[in-house]
Amino acid sequence: MSQIRQVDDLNIESQQVLITPRALKEKLPLSDAARDAVVGGRQVIRDILDRKDPRLFVVIGPCSIHDPKAALEYASRLKALAEEVDDALFLVLRVYFEKPRTTVGWKGLINDPHMNDSFKVEEGLHIARRLLLDVAELGLPAATEALDPTTPQYLQDLIAWSAIGARTTESQTHREMSSGLSSPVGFKNGTDGSLDVAVNAMLSVQYPHRFLGIDPDGRVALTTTRGNPYAHVVLRGGGGKPNYDSVSVALAEGALHKAGVSTNIMVDCSHANSNKDPSLQPLVMENIGNQILEGNTSIVGLMVESHLNEGNQKIPENLDDLQYGVSVTDGCIGWQTTEDAVRALANKVRDVLPRRDR
Numbered sequence: 135m136s137q138i139r140q141v142d143d144l145n146i147e148s149q150q151v152l153i154t155p156r157a158l159k160e161k162l163p164l165s166d167a168a169r170d171a172v173v174g175g176r177q178v179i180r181d182i183l184d185r186k187d188p189r190l191f192v193v194i195g196p197c198s199i200h201d202p203k204a205a206l207e208y209a210s211r212l213k214a215l216a217e218e219v220d221d222a223l224f225l226v227l228r229v230y231f232e233k234p235r236t237t238v239g240w241k242g243l244i245n246d247p248h249m250n251d252s253f254k255v256e257e258g259l260h261i262a263r264r265l266l267l268d269v270a271e272l273g274l275p276a277a278t279e280a281l282d283p284t285t286p287q288y289l290q291d292l293i294a295w296s297a298i299g300a301r302t303t304e305s306q307t308h309r310e311m312s313s314g315l316s317s318p319v320g321f322k323n324g325t326d327g328s329l330d331v332a333v334n335a336m337l338s339v340q341y342p343h344r345f346l347g348i349d350p351d352g353r354v355a356l357t358t359t360r361g362n363p364y365a366h367v368v369l370r371g372g373g374g375k376p377n378y379d380s381v382s383v384a385l386a387e388g389a390l391h392k393a394g395v396s397t398n399i400m401v402d403c404s405h406a407n408s409n410k411d412p413s414l415q416p417l418v419m420e421n422i423g424n425q426i427l428e429g430n431t432s433i434v435g436l437m438v439e440s441h442l443n444e445g446n447q448k449i450p451e452n453l454d455d456l457q458y459g460v461s462v463t464d465g466c467i468g469w470q471t472t473e474d475a476v477r478a479l480a481n482k483v484r485d486v487l488p489r490r491d492r
């Protein structure tokens with residue numbers, strides 16, 4: 135009987151060594167203007183989480199980035215809107231390069247920048263870093279999902295806020311990584327709606343961890359973290375039900391309080407909170423505004439999926455057929471709706487925010 139004698143790499147087809155984080159940063163260095171945007175953005179978010187700044191922070195932008203040109207056009211529009219509502223809301227651009235898939239699908243610009251299964255990851259890392267620099271140089275803070283545990287070594291210096299997604303909040307690897315992130319971090323509740331996984335993540339992330347990571351030269355390194363004091367939960371609904379309503383928010387606040395972790399809550403207006411119907415997001419935003427008017431003190435931030443144009447599209451065979459400024463992952467609200475909903479939220483909460491009980 136013939137046996138396979140090989141015992142390792144049976145299912146590995148190939149490996150390709152990539153540019154190191156240090157080399158990428160040398161090629162695309164942080165400018166002073168970009169540094170100001172990152173440092174300033176993180177500080178405002180920390181101040182909001184510490185209740186020193188009464189504003190709400192709003193992570194808003196495309197579900198995923200596939201076209202840096204459209205992303206920059208969106209960023210410059212958002213910058214103008216951010217200045218307009220600055221007294222009530224702190225807008226942070228959603229710049230998601232890594233997509234966690236329920237099963238399979240396009241995994242985002244870093245993984246496959248040409249959207250044709252060519253997986254030019256090194257090019258993806260360059261494009262991502264270039265775009266984050268351009269966004270920061272506009273003076274806009276950026277938020278991203280930290281999905282691959284090695285990616286932060288390449289990009290985290292340009293990130294003001296990070297998310298751990300619903301599919302990875304329960305993962306020890308992601309909790310460990312988050313304990314070393316330089317930015318504040320939001321943990322989504324589970325896709326089944328379970329808050330426990332996010333509460334447990336909060337209990338874990340505040341502590342130092344030791345784990346295998348990579349160093350700036352791409353070498354495997356025992357990584358010792360300090361713990362991240364700026365973590366909070368993100369309610370995104372799940373299991374077919376939303377959890378942004380006042381009862382769900384109060385229950386979440388109670389559970390966080392009982393666990394002895396931060397009761398700061400962000401509400402994701404998309405995903406299961408809008409039953410994946412992007413046009414419902416403004417209703418969620420309106421509801422959160424009403425909860426704040428009615429005295430809620432735990433909600434500190436919102437997430438909104440928005441693009442230049444509404445809806446979404448399948449990635450076409452021929453990329454020339456892509457519609458400009460339309461999401462290729464989850465559906466988004468378009469720009470006009472975005473402006474209207476953000477202005478409406480700012481107008482609703484502007485006067486009450488400074489008087490919120492802390």
Ligand SMILES: O=C[C@H](O)[C@H](O)COP(=O)(O)O
Nearest residue numbers: 233234235236237239463464
């Ligand atoms: O936000 C994006 C999606 O909801 C997430 O990546 C899962 O997408 P999928 O269910 O289409 O794979």
Ligand SMILES: C=C(OP(=O)(O)O)C(=O)O
Nearest residue numbers: 234299300301322370405
């Ligand atoms: C994948 C996302 O969300 P969630 O983890 O809540 O599904 C996302 O915000 O892109």
